Amino acid sequence: MTVATEVAAPATIVVEGLTKRYKGAEVNAVDGISFRVAPGELFALLGPNGAGKTTTISILTTTLSATSGRATIAGHDLATEASAVRGSVGIIFQKPSLDQNLTAEENVRLHAILYRIYPYRPLFSLMPVGYRDRVRELAAILGIEKEMFKPVKTFSGGMKRKLEIVRSLMHRPQVLFLDEPTSGLDAASRRALWDHLRSVRAEERTTVFLTTHYLDEAEDADRVCILNRGRIVAEDTPDKVKRALTGEYILIDAEDREGLRRELALRAIPFTETPQFRIPLDEFGAHPLLRSIETPLSVVRTVAPTLEDAYLKVLAQS
Amino acid sequence: MISEHSQLGPILALAQRDFTKLLRDRARLITTLIFPFVFIGALGGALQANFGAAIGYSFLVLTFTGVLAQTLFQSTALGLISLIEDRENDFSQEIFISPLSRYSIIFGKILGETLVALPQGLAVILFGLVVGVPLGPGSVLGLIVAGTIVALFGGAFGVLVLSTLQSQRAANQIFPFIFLPQFFLAGVFNPIQVLPWYLEIASRLAPMRYAVDFLRGIYYAGSPEYDKVVLQDPLTNLAIMGGLFALFLGLGTVLFVRSERNR
Numbered sequence: 001m002t003v004a005t006e007v008a009a010p011a012t013i014v015v016e017g018l019t020k021r022y023k024g025a026e027v028n029a030v031d032g033i034s035f036r037v038a039p040g041e042l043f044a045l046l047g048p049n050g051a052g053k054t055t056t057i058s059i060l061t062t063t064l065s066a067t068s069g070r071a072t073i074a075g076h077d078l079a080t081e082a083s084a085v086r087g088s089v090g091i092i093f094q095k096p097s098l099d100q101n102l103t104a105e106e107n108v109r110l111h112a113i114l115y116r117i118y119p120y121r122p123l124f125s126l127m128p129v130g131y132r133d134r135v136r137e138l139a140a141i142l143g144i145e146k147e148m149f150k151p152v153k154t155f156s157g158g159m160k161r162k163l164e165i166v167r168s169l170m171h172r173p174q175v176l177f178l179d180e181p182t183s184g185l186d187a188a189s190r191r192a193l194w195d196h197l198r199s200v201r202a203e204e205r206t207t208v209f210l211t212t213h214y215l216d217e218a219e220d221a222d223r224v225c226i227l228n229r230g231r232i233v234a235e236d237t238p239d240k241v242k243r244a245l246t247g248e249y250i251l252i253d254a255e256d257r258e259g260l261r262r263e264l265a266l267r268a269i270p271f272t273e274t275p276q277f278r279i280p281l282d283e284f285g286a287h288p289l290l291r292s293i294e295t296p297l298s299v300v301r302t303v304a305p306t307l308e309d310a311y312l313k314v315l316a317q318s
Numbered sequence: 319m320i321s322e323h324s325q326l327g328p329i330l331a332l333a334q335r336d337f338t339k340l341l342r343d344r345a346r347l348i349t350t351l352i353f354p355f356v357f358i359g360a361l362g363g364a365l366q367a368n369f370g371a372a373i374g375y376s377f378l379v380l381t382f383t384g385v386l387a388q389t390l391f392q393s394t395a396l397g398l399i400s401l402i403e404d405r406e407n408d409f410s411q412e413i414f415i416s417p418l419s420r421y422s423i424i425f426g427k428i429l430g431e432t433l434v435a436l437p438q439g440l441a442v443i444l445f446g447l448v449v450g451v452p453l454g455p456g457s458v459l460g461l462i463v464a465g466t467i468v469a470l471f472g473g474a475f476g477v478l479v480l481s482t483l484q485s486q487r488a489a490n491q492i493f494p495f496i497f498l499p500q501f502f503l504a505g506v507f508n509p510i511q512v513l514p515w516y517l518e519i520a521s522r523l524a525p526m527r528y529a530v531d532f533l534r535g536i537y538y539a540g541s542p543e544y545d546k547v548v549l550q551d552p553l554t555n556l557a558i559m560g561g562l563f564a565l566f567l568g569l570g571t572v573l574f575v576r577s578e579r580n581r
Contacts, residue, residue, distance in 0.1 A: 022581055061415055065579040087417035097412040101339045113331040114416040120327030122334060151342075 010075070012175055012207045013037035013060070018069035020055050020230075029055045031230035032069065037207060037223075039174075044218035045211045046311060047227035053211040054094065056227070057179050060209070061091050074174045087115065090168030090206075091177045096160050098167075100153040104144065105135055107152060108167050115171040124149075138166045141196070158189025162196060169200060175207045176200075182214060190214070215308040224307065226314050233318040234310075242310040247282045250289065253299035260295040267292060328418050329426035336397065336430025340437070351441050353389070358382050358445060373509070375543040380534075382446045384506035387533040389442055390435045390465045391472035391526050392497055397431030398424075398476025401574075402486050420575045424567065428473030435469040436462075457537060464536040464552075467559065468529040474563040475525050477570030481577065500526040511549070525562055528555045 013036065020030040030052040037043040045053050058064035060071060062082045070077065076084040098107050105124055109131075112118045118131045139148040142162050152160060161181060168176060178197075182190040194217065201208060210221065218224050219238055226234040226241070234241050253276045254260040264271050264279075269289070271277045276299060279289065286302055340346065358381050404410035413423055443461060447453055453461075479496060483489045502508060503517070504526035513521055521527050527549075535552030538544040 063411060063415060063579065064581060083417045083419070086415050089415075091411075091415055093411055099335065099339075099412075101342050102335065106335075106338070110331050110335055111412070111416075114328045114413065114418055116324065116327065116417075120330045 010039075011036035012039045012041075013043075013071070013073050013209065015056075015060070015071045016069055018056070018059060018071055019067045020052075020059060020064070021067045028067070028230050030059070030066075030227075033227070033230070033232050034069075035225055035232065035235060037175075037209060039207055040201075040205045041222045042201065042208045042210065042220065044221035044224045045209065045227060046215065046218055046224055047211075048315060050229075051227040052230040053227060054179060055230075057091075057177055057209070057211060061089055061177055062086055087171070088173055089175045089177060090171065090173035092161070092164050092168055092179065092181045094179045094183065096157075096164065098152045098160055098164060101151065103149050103151055104139075104155070104163050105148045107163065108135060108138070108170060111167045112170050117171050134170075142166060156189075158185050158192065161185060161189070161193055165193070165196065165200070169204070169206070172204065173206065175209055178208060178210045178212075180211055180213060182212065182217065190217075194220075215306065215311055219307050226311060228315055228318045231318075234314045238307050241314070242305050242307060244310075247280050248302060248304050249278050249280045250286055251276045251278055251299065251301045251303060252290075252293070252297050253277060254295045254297050256295055260293075260297075263293060263295050325419060325422040328416070329422050329429060332413070332423065332426030333430035333433055336427065337433040340434045347437075351438070355445060358385050358442070358449065373546075375546050378449065379451050379537075379543075380509070380547060381507040382442070382449075382451045383534045383537050384504075384530050386439060386442045386446070386461065386465060387468050387530040388501065388504070388506045388526065390439050390469040391475070391529045393435035393438055394428065394431040394469045394473035395476035395479065395497075396493075397434055398427060398473050399480050399483070399489050401427060401480055402483060402489055414578065420571055421567070424477055424571045424574070428470060428477070428567075431473050431476070432466060432469040435472070436466065439465045439469070460536045460539075461533065464533045467556070468533055471525070471529055471559045471563055474566035474570070477574065478566040479570075481570040481573035484577070497526075500524045503527060504530045506530060509547075511546075525559075525566075528558050528562070531555050532559065 015036070016034045017032050018030055018034070019028050019032050021028045033052075033056070045056060047053050055064065059066045060073065060078070062078060062085055066078070070079065072078065073085045074088040076088065078085055099110070102110070109118075109124065109127065112131060113120050118128055121127045124132065124135075135148065136145070139145045142159070144159065144163075147155065147159070152163070155163065165176075165181075182193060185193065197208070200206060210218070212218055221238055223236065224234070224238050224241055225232055234244075236244070251274075252260070260277060261273075264277065269279060269284070269292075271279045281289070281302070290297075290300065358378070401410055404413075414420075416423075439462070443453065443458060479489075479492075483492065499520075500506075503510070503521040503524040505521075506526075510517075510521055510527075531549045532552050532555035535544075535548045535550075535555060538547050539552070
């Protein structure tokens with residue numbers, strides 16, 4: 001996305017000076033944060049436990065009131081148009097929020113009727129054709145045609161999560177909030193879930209607001225925002241956050257460690273011992289650097305930082 | 319999309335959810351049937367055998383009407399309080415983030431719990447028939463209508479209780495204090511025509527009193543025992559319950575939503 005279109009498109013989420021202090025707390029759980037999320041963006045809110053991620057999501061989804069500050073979602077003010085906000089967002093909570101006693105289809109139907117997408121009918125067979133077709137289509141996407149009419153309590157964790165995503169998209173929300181959607185899922189389920197979300201984003205252009213503990217999931221985000229103790233400590237594209245905080249580096253080692261240490265010092269090459277010798281690559285290219293070293297090397301490895309490296313560094317700094 | 323303002327469909331859908339849950343929860347169905355059996359059968363029968371002749375009306379029937387009203391009132395009240403459990407299971411989040419008015423959500427829940435209470439009421443009526451409570455088709459119909467009103471009223475009372483509780487644990491601890499005294503103050507299985515002044519005040523403060531007396535007013539209408547058993551005119555009870563219903567529902571919903579959002 002170019003800078004020009006970024007300015008032109010009205011933001012889907014606008015947050016200004018949002019603050020929350022829980023009753024009886026001495027510090028703010030969320031402390032004057034401001035950010036904007038553009039339409040169709042995948043925005044990742046990161047931070048350690050207690051950073052204020054869930055508080056932020058709860059406020060933005062109207063289940064918690066802010067102490068001060070303001071926010072709009074899809075142009076609706078959170079404080080004065082809560083109902084309109086609720087109509088334009090979908091939410092996947094940290095804990096599953098399916099009714100375990102109902103079947104998958106009954107959970108989806110309850111949602112569809114609560115959001116007034118379809119009129120109330122007591123049975124699936126009496127629901128409008130449009131609804132029945134949509135349910136069959138969704139069940140096919142998830143590969144649960146047979147399970148659709150079984151109680152949710154018989155579902156696996158991954159299947160429940162997928163069902164929640166399907167359900168939350170029934171009313172075609174402009175923004176989908178995902179509060180740690182993959183916590184407690186195995187690797188295969190996590191991957192399947194993300195594949196599904198990617199196709200949803202491609203088809204529906206839904207804005208996705210994600211909080212996660214898995215930093216590899218945020219690598220795909222258009223922008224990441226790192227929260228610590230209720231404040232924003234970094235906000236940019238994952239690449240820029242990584243580059244600003246940790247550049248690429250090379251790890252080398254030698255049988256003659258003393259010799260290597262002496263040589264690096266002599267050539268004024270900056271390094272840290274971790275215990276291998278770690279040399280940042282912002283000043284030198286890897287090739288000229290290696291050529292300049294005469295001590296025979298036993299280890300050579302270049303390392304590109306991950307978002308996780310940047311994340312840990314930014315938290316340590318703040 | 320259907321009309322933005324139509325709240326009826328969502329209310330019915332919420333109500334159906336509770337009824338479906340009851341049908342799938344056999345253990346709950348069975349336990350709710352045992353309680354009336356104990357009170358009408360054992361207590362009513364024992365009191366009838368010992369004092370029945372002295373008071374000039376059937377203790378068994380008094381207990382039957384009392385337990386019927388109490389069952390319906392308490393069932394919906396407890397059902398509403400189960401919103402706390404929903405909250406702890408995080409299911410209520412799904413309902414509370416829907417673009418539905420908070421009053422509609424609570425009303426849908428009251429309606430659902432009333433549907434859950436009514437089969438229990440029918441079981442009590444059936445049991446009454448078995449133990450020989452005089453019940454014609456007219457009285458059964460009257461009891462069902464009156465029972466529905468009592469159940470709705472219990473639901474509103476439940477909303478008020480719910481709005482002041484923070485957790486299921488708190489709810490479990492407070493239940494005996496909220497419901498047990500009302501059994502006696504409302505005269506579920508004991509006559510309360512004559513009470514010491516302090517109990518009279520407490521009795522008038524117990525919402526269940528009006529529910530029990532209303533249902534008895536309907537059952538005993540036109541019978542010679544009416545004046546000995548019924549405390550006040552059913553219409554007066556209905557008016558009091560209507561006023562309290564609006565008060566409990568309004569105040570309870572506002573307090574509940576506020577406690578949810580202002581944490």
